[in-house]
Amino acid sequence: AIQLTQSPSSLSASVGDRVTITCRASQGISSALAWYQQKPGTPPKLLIYDASSLKSGVPSRFSGSGFGTDFTLTISSLQPEDSATYYCQQFNSDRLTFGGGTKVEIK
C-alpha cells in the first residue's frame, strides 16, 4: 500500500501565522490527494480534494498544492478555530491510506 508521511507531527503557532504541513507519498499519486481537519470528539471534515481544490464553504485561508509525491496544506493566517489535527489521504490506488496526522495548536 502507498504510505503517506506527514510532517511535522505537531506544531504550535500564533494567530495570524502562516502554517505549512507537508505530506509525502511513497510513490507517485498524481493529484489524488485530499486533506481533512478533525477536532476532538468530532468526525473529520474534508478541506481540500484533488490536491488543490477547496471544498465549498471552507475558508479561503486554506490551500493545497503539490503533485506526484510531495504535497502541502497551507493555512495563510492561522485562526483560533483552526486548532485541530490535519490528515492527508491518497486515493490513487485501490487501497486508500491516510497520513499519520499533524496536530496544530495555537500558542
Add this chain to the structure above:
Amino acid sequence: EVQLVESGGGLVQPGRSLRLSCAVSGFTFDDYAMHWVRQAPGKGLEWVSGISWNSGSRGYADSVEGRFTISRDNAKNSLYLQMNSLGAEDTAFYYCAKSNGFYYYSYMDVWGKGTTVTVSS
C-alpha cells in the same frame, strides 16, 4: 440534509463477530461509493474498506482483509460492515463515509458521527 448514522457498535469478546450498519439519507445513495474508516483511541485515521455504487468493486485494508466484509443495500439506503475474528487491534471508533463518486478509490466528502467497537474479554 445529508446524514449518515452508524449503529451496531459495542463490547465484543476476542474472536467473536459484530455487524455495523450505516443508515443514509439526504442524497441518492446508489449514486455513490461508500467507506468505513476507523480510529483507534488516541490514534490516527485508518481506511478500513470501500464499496462501489453497485457493489461491483470492494476494497479492504491489509489489516482486515479476509476478516471483514463490506456490503450495501441500495433499496434500504444502508451500508454494512461484517467484522469476524475480532481482536484487540480492532478496538476503534468506526466511521461511515460517503465517497464523492461511483467508485471507492476517491475521497470522502461526508462523514457520520461514528460508532465505538471495543474488543475485550
